[in-house]
Amino acid sequence: MRLTPTLRSSSGDLIADRRYEYARAAFDEKDFDAAVDLARQVLELAPQFAPAHALLGRAASATGARDEAVEALRNALALEPQDALGVRLDLARLGALASDEAVTHGYVRALFDDYASRFDRHLTETLAYRGPTLIVDALRRVCTVRERPFGFGPMLDLGCGTGLMARALEGHAESFEGVDLSSRMLERAARTGLYRSLHERDLESFLTGRAAGEADLIVAADVFIYKAALDEVFRETHRVLKPGGWFTFTVQAHEGRGVILGSDSRYAHGKAEILALAAETGFSVALIEDASIREDRGQPVPGLLAVLER
Secondary structure (H helix, E strand, O other), rough: OOOOOOOOOOOOOHHHHHHHHHHHHHHHHOOOHHHHHHHHHHHHOOOOOOOHHHHHHHHHHEEEEEEEEHHHHHHHHOOOOOOOOOOOHHHHOOOOOHHHOOOOHHHHHHHHHHHHHHHHHHHHHHHHOHHHHHHHHHHHHHHOOOOOOOEEEEEEOOOOOHHHHHHHOOOOOOEEEEEEHHHHHHHHHHHHOOOOEEEEHHHHHHHHOOOOOOEEEEEEOOHHHHHOHHHHHHHHHHHHEEEEEEEEEEEEEEOOOOOOEOOOOOOOEEEHHHHHHHOOOOOOEEEEEEEOOOOEEOOOOOOEEEEOOO
């Protein structure tokens, strides 16, 4: 399943807006030829309306008109360079952009600002999401094997969303701090009353600003599916953790090597890459295992669950 932001800002022209809604309806009904025609009509009236360029690109792609699709998508990106519309993903699928450049902070922010109000219900009821539960169980098992108490000092929650991870670890950490790109997700995390502070930042800049050795536990639950390169996050996480601290996370996985962009618009990482990155950044592997933390269309999504020690 591909989630996309539902950006519907007005073109400033009432007739163009109406035709845009008709074009959207045609696209949703898979009448792509009609969607192309209507989107062109919108752009005759409002040539600077980025959503119509994006819609034209997606509809043209569905009809097999690749060149027109690429041109329209590039026009949308030129008008909306932060890519709240997510057209980089479409360009990557068309081979017009490198896959590791497909997901931007602007896209993720827009996606989850739009998704925030239904996030928890959709995850638990539709996607059978169980990331926090699996992470807590993995930490318990690792603590048992290492003969350490199941309790932690300061915890940093990377991509904290609405606060599901803090809820799962409530009473087992000295304090929680969270970071997320989406202000609306952070508003919901704040309502839990569990976080000492919350930060609207990207992961790299957040970690770079932290003191060395300040955290006992750093968690990234279902966050790296939106990141191709994990090198800087791993390096900074290692620096911010105290000796003996834990870094636990999940990734979507695939059988091969490297990183791929799936049809669901999420990145999947190979196990060998994760192990190599852990070794390069100075972590020891306490646990790494296959784990599906959610479903897509009723089928388990392949993934990995890892607990690394500094």
